[in-house]
Amino acid sequence: MLKFYFNLSPNPMKVALFLEEAGIAYEPKPIDTRKGEQFAPDYLAINPNGKVPAIVDGDVKVFDSNAIxxxxxxxxxxxxxxxxxxxxxELLSWMMFVASGMSPFSGQAVHFRHFAPEVVPYAQNRYFYEAERHYGILDQRLKDHRYLVGEAYTIADMAMWGWARLVPYVMGEGAWAKFPNVKRLVEEINARPAAIRAESLKQKHLFKAELDEDARRIMYPQNERLRIKA
Incomplete structure (x- = not known):
């Protein structure tokens, strides 16, 4: 049976959506990144980047959500x-657009809005601007297309959904007003039974919620380097 290594962050959730949509039987393997489980040797043998998600499908190992x-x-x-x-x-273009643009800029916007140890206006402006720009491109595409690749619901839409469903968290509560076409597609996907099952993983598997000092040291080791230099 396929093994799915995951937590509840946006990138693993897009893979969970595909697994549920496709009806693939899988064994969920929770990886609690706030406890440092992503650095266990057995997991690094699957994903040397020490991130989630990853899958093991028989003799095949795949990491990175869009690659999966x-x-x-x-x-x-x-x-x-x-x-x-x-x-x-078109499929490859939109998959890579999500992988190299929308996802990392969303992640950095979230980090500097919610988790950075100090307010850095330049970084907030930089990543908020780029996140907004990327979602604007998606919104323009979806203005004239039901889905990212024409009229077919594909893995490109699943890749987008992982982060897009969190637009208010990325850019603030009023952000949806700027991206009505992205919102329309996210709401359509949210209503699908497979998305509801994917989201239910948060009720089935408990992860550490507190971002305490131990979790910060694990998640953001670069801060320790700054502390030592100071």
Whole structure:
């Protein structure tokens, strides 16, 4: 049975959505990153980057959420667009856009809004601006298309959903007003039974909630380096 190493952050959740959509039987393997479980040798042998998610599918190991979506989509033949060069190009483009732009800028915007040990106006402005720009591109795309790749619900939409469902957390409570087309698609995906099952993982598996000193030291080791230099 496929093993799914996860926590409840945006990137693992997009993989959980695919697994539920595709009806793939899987063994959930919680990784509590606030306890440092991502650095256990057995897990690093699967994902040397020490992040989540990862999967083990028989003899196959895959890490990085978008790589997992591509692997599972191609293996099962599910939630892929039409098999044409044009649609394949669009799928890869939007998958990489999410992986290299939307996701990391969302993550940095969240970090500097909610978790940075000090207020850094330049960083907040930089990452908020870039997050807003990336969501604006998505919104423009979805203005004229039901889904990111034409009229088909694909892994590109699942990849977007991981972070997009948290737009108010990324950019503030009023942010949805700027991205009505992204909101429309997120609400459509949220209503799908598979998304409801994916979200229910938070009731089935408990993770450390407190961001105490131990968790901060594990999650943000660069702060310790700053402390030593000071």
């Amino acid at each position: 979506l591509l692997y599972l989509g191609e293996k099962t033949g599910q939630f892929l667009p039409a098999d044409t060069p044009a649609d394949r190009g």
